Amino acid sequence: MGILQLLKSQFLCHLIICYVFLVSGLIINLLQVCTLPLWLVSKQLARRINIRLGYCVSSQMVAALEWWSGTECTLYTDPKSYPLYGNENAIVVLNHSFEIDFLCGWTFCERFGVLGSSKVLAKKELSYVPVIGWMWYFLEIVFCKRKWEEDRRTVAQSLQNLQDYPENFWFLLYCEGTRLTPKKHQISMQVAESKGLPKLKYHLLPRTKGFWVTVQNLRGNAAAVYDSTLNFRNNETPTLLGILNGKKYHADLYVRRIPLDLIPEDEAECAAWLHKLYQEKDSFQEHYTQTGRFPGPIVSPPRRPWALINWLFWACLLLYPLGLLFAQLISSGSVLTILASVALCTAGWFHAFTPKAKSPCTGCNSPSFSLTIVFVLNVP
Ligand SMILES: CC/C=C\C/C=C\C/C=C\C/C=C\C/C=C\C/C=C\CCC(=O)SCCNC(=O)CCNC(=O)[C@H](O)C(C)(C)COP(=O)(O)OP(=O)(O)OC[C@H]1O[C@@H](n2cnc3c(N)ncnc32)[C@H](O)[C@@H]1OP(=O)(O)O
Numbered sequence: 001m002g003i004l005q006l007l008k009s010q011f012l013c014h015l016i017i018c019y020v021f022l023v024s025g026l027i028i029n030l031l032q033v034c035t036l037p038l039w040l041v042s043k044q045l046a047r048r049i050n051i052r053l054g055y056c057v058s059s060q061m062v063a064a065l066e067w068w069s070g071t072e073c074t075l076y077t078d079p080k081s082y083p084l085y086g087n088e089n090a091i092v093v094l095n096h097s098f099e100i101d102f103l104c105g106w107t108f109c110e111r112f113g114v115l116g117s118s119k120v121l122a123k124k125e126l127s128y129v130p131v132i133g134w135m136w137y138f139l140e141i142v143f144c145k146r147k148w149e150e151d152r153r154t155v156a157q158s159l160q161n162l163q164d165y166p167e168n169f170w171f172l173l174y175c176e177g178t179r180l181t182p183k184k185h186q187i188s189m190q191v192a193e194s195k196g197l198p199k200l201k202y203h204l205l206p207r208t209k210g211f212w213v214t215v216q217n218l219r220g221n222a223a224a225v226y227d228s229t230l231n232f233r234n235n236e237t238p239t240l241l242g243i244l245n246g247k248k249y250h251a252d253l254y255v256r257r258i259p260l261d262l263i264p265e266d267e268a269e270c271a272a273w274l275h276k277l278y279q280e281k282d283s284f285q286e287h288y289t290q291t292g293r294f295p296g297p298i299v300s301p302p303r304r305p306w307a308l309i310n311w312l313f314w315a316c317l318l319l320y321p322l323g324l325l326f327a328q329l330i331s332s333g334s335v336l337t338i339l340a341s342v343a344l345c346t347a348g349w350f351h352a353f354t355p356k357a358k359s360p361c362t363g364c365n366s367p368s369f370s371l372t373i374v375f376v377l378n379v380p
């Protein structure tokens with residue numbers, strides 16, 4: 001193990017990264033609250049400010065992926081579609097199979113300049129999570145309760161609110177509705193069978209209502225659907241804890257741009273279209289398993305320095321007062337205070353990262369990320 005790799009596995013480094021993320025995140029949440037009066041005066045200016053504040057938070061996780069872990073993200077796509085990415089609004093349909101799939105999505109958002117404005121159809125519970133969830137509230141993220149009777153109205157309304165959004169955005173939809181596990185896959189395929197639909201090997205049966213309502217309400221606003229299929233080389237099972245430990249992964253993303261006009265307006269036809277799309281996605285995953293690559297050429301956008309610069313800025317700002325506090329602690333000479341501080345930090349770390357035999361996020365048996373926050377989120 002090299003010195004750098006050893007450093008990346010150190011508890012102190014993890015503590016620093018988490019400290020910077022949490023404290024800067026809470027400061028940004030506070031700044032976002034301060035923008036509330038501005039919404040009444042200039043909604044578009046308030047939105048633009050919140051996009052930049054949001055970037056300060058989400059780009060820290062991107063920096064951890066790109067610069068700390070050095071994870072490589074490769075894009076397979078049609079070179080003719082490439083110039084449009086980041087220059088139009090789009091609905092992104094992505095498979096939900098990995099703990100860090102959203103983070104790889106964010107990485108591409110960052111590289112195409114739409115990270116601050118990126119959106120998702122997220123479960124309501126996520127809106128209560130400090131930092132990320134509170135930030136999303138100000139970024140007009142669309143939340144659903146996964147109760148169609150309520151969602152059909154609220155989701156449609158939230159999407160309509162995006163009609164005059166001032167910057168290009170990508171709207172992410174995990175049509176599978178939940179992260180893939182062997183158990184969920186089994187149940188899902190029973191549903192597929194009962195509906196007379198072909199079985200999928202690598203995906204859950206897509207939930208079609210959210211897709212239909214999204215397409216209907218973003219017509220005239222979004223130009224295309226980006227059908228995105230993600231996988232990792234060498235059967236890697238990437239985790240957030242792995243990223244924090246500086247483990248390098250290799251993500252491959254296959255993106256097909258489908259103009260929104262090609263998607264049927266009728267609900268039943270739209271549902272059938274989505275089922276067909278998932279059958280195609282399944283065949284791309286099969287191709288990847290067989291050959292180790294997706295079809296089509298590689299046109300990878302390079303990583304940009306902004307996420308790293310943003311992290312360095314917050315680190316300088318927040319580590320200085322922490323250093324002062326630390327110096328004061330040492331100079332106090334109180335062994336009891338020092339021991340109590342060390343115990344508090346260690347307890348916090350163990351509370352946050354507890355390796356479990358079976359992760360509620362992935363259902364796989366790897367020692368996986370289990371931040372308490374995410375554990376709570378996965379409680380049904
Ligand atoms: C160039 C680069 C391109 C791309 C880069 C990639 C990405 C970057 C883009 C943006 C990034 C932005 C942000 C990312 C950051 C973070 C994201 C993090 C987290 C969010 C994750 C989530 O929260 S996922 C959960 C929430 N989302 C969803 O659920 C969406 C999908 N769900 C739906 O659409 C649902 O329909 C619904 C929620 C709208 C309503 O749900 P409800 O359950 O009430 O209704 P359903 O219709 O779904 O259910 C009833 C029907 O379903 C059938 N059924 C029952 N059991 C099952 C089953 N197990 N599987 C499938 N179907 C089932 C049932 O029979 C009913 O069928 P009917 O035919 O009768 O309708």
Ligand SMILES: CCCCCCCCCCCCCCCCCC(=O)OC[C@@H](O)COP(=O)(O)O
Pocket residue numbers: 017018021060061064065096102123132177178179240243244371373374377378380
């Ligand atoms: C590398 C990290 C550096 C910073 C350290 C601090 C990390 C803080 C992490 C905050 C993470 C917030 C992630 C939000 C996205 C969570 C994804 C998620 O939870 O998806 C839920 C879906 O799957 C559906 O869940 P189910 O209820 O169906 O099951």
